[in-house]
Amino acid sequence: MTARTCLVTGAGRGIGGVIAARLSADGHRVALNARGREGLEAVAGTLPGPSLAVPGDVTDPAAVDEVFGAVEREWGPVEVLVLNAGTGVSAPLARTTDEDWQHMLDLNLTAPFRFLRRAVPAMTERGWGRVVVIASVAAKRGAPYISAYAAAKHGVLGLVRSAAAELAGTGVTVNAICPGYVDTPMTGHTVAGIAAKTGRTEEQARAALVRQQPIGRLITTGEVADAVDLCVRSAAITGQGINVDGGAVQS
Ligand SMILES: NC(=O)c1ccc[n+]([C@@H]2O[C@H](COP(=O)([O-])OP(=O)(O)OC[C@H]3O[C@@H](n4cnc5c(N)ncnc54)[C@H](OP(=O)(O)O)[C@@H]3O)[C@@H](O)[C@H]2O)c1
Numbered sequence: 001m002t003a004r005t006c007l008v009t010g011a012g013r014g015i016g017g018v019i020a021a022r023l024s025a026d027g028h029r030v031a032l033n034a035r036g037r038e039g040l041e042a043v044a045g046t047l048p049g050p051s052l053a054v055p056g057d058v059t060d061p062a063a064v065d066e067v068f069g070a071v072e073r074e075w076g077p078v079e080v081l082v083l084n085a086g087t088g089v090s091a092p093l094a095r096t097t098d099e100d101w102q103h104m105l106d107l108n109l110t111a112p113f114r115f116l117r118r119a120v121p122a123m124t125e126r127g128w129g130r131v132v133v134i135a136s137v138a139a140k141r142g143a144p145y146i147s148a149y150a151a152a153k154h155g156v157l158g159l160v161r162s163a164a165a166e167l168a169g170t171g172v173t174v175n176a177i178c179p180g181y182v183d184t185p186m187t188g189h190t191v192a193g194i195a196a197k198t199g200r201t202e203e204q205a206r207a208a209l210v211r212q213q214p215i216g217r218l219i220t221t222g223e224v225a226d227a228v229d230l231c232v233r234s235a236a237i238t239g240q241g242i243n244v245d246g247g248a249v250q251s
Contacts, residue, residue: 001232004232005080006078007033007054008031008084009058010034010134012035012036013185014182014185014221015225017039017221018221021047028080030049033054037055052074068119077126079130080232081116081132082132084133086107088138089104090193100148109152109156109159116131119131120172123170129171131160131173132174132175133160134177137180138154140154140249140251160175160239173235175231176242177224179223179244180219180243180244180245182219183219187209190209216246226244
């Protein structure tokens with residue numbers, strides 16, 4: 001593959017760190033974003049190819065130009081954009097606060113919109129670009145206690161589908177990956193939260209999440225990176241929400 005300039009948000013640990021490693025192993029230049037510099041530098045130190053740590057909070061509107069500007073000064077325009085930074089909150093609908101609702105929309109929906117909007121002009125000008133959003137099965141299916149997260153993830157899938165329709169024919173593809181429960185620190189927090197709220201042990205809480213994947217185990221970060229890799233290589237896949245969920249959602 002031609003070496004490309006990539007930007008991965010939320011690359012300080014978990015899924016984003018593994019996607020960054022995969023892109024680097026494929027020969028690309030990889031810029032890593034998250035809020036914490038330590039995590040970014042730890043991941044960057046393990047990459048086989050050129051890397052750049054660009055700390056910043058994706059929910060800060062000013063961070064968008066700062067992050068893109070840092071990459072452009074070093075390597076030129078971003079060609080592969082992976083919008084992975086995100087997190088979930090869990091609460092019954094009636095106890096979901098305005099703050100939690102707004103945080104879910106800011107992080108999981110508005111930030112991807114601003115990053116996508118910033119990246120697209122340079123991609124269309126060059127006639128080549130890849131955008132991959134790490135959404136969730138919660139982009140396709142609602143579930144108890146995640147209304148704010150699911151609303152934001154459903155929204156980001158709408159953004160992906162509309163952008164892909166608008167950009168088809170320009171050489172730029174836009175896709176979402178929709179994982180089930182992945183074995184990452186975020187799922188560790190979910191397990192701890194379930195255990196605290198229900199009185200179950202962490203093993204029992206984790207087993208309840210495992211049962212949600214018909215394949216009988218959590219998804220691996222490498223399996224999410226495989227799907228990103230497919231979207232980067234293919235010019236024909238666009239506007240998709242690719243489920244990586246062990247068969248839980250068939251759509
Ligand atoms: N884990 C799952 O089961 C699962 C399932 C489906 C979808 N997903 C999605 O996959 C993505 C990654 O999840 P994960 O499990 O890898 O999460 P994670 O282990 O918690 O890692 C999240 C990453 O995002 C960064 N981040 C968080 N808030 C940020 C912000 N405001 N600005 C910039 N970076 C920020 C974090 O670093 P800092 O804290 O240093 O900023 C970290 O590097 C999320 O969008 C999540 O919704 C996860």
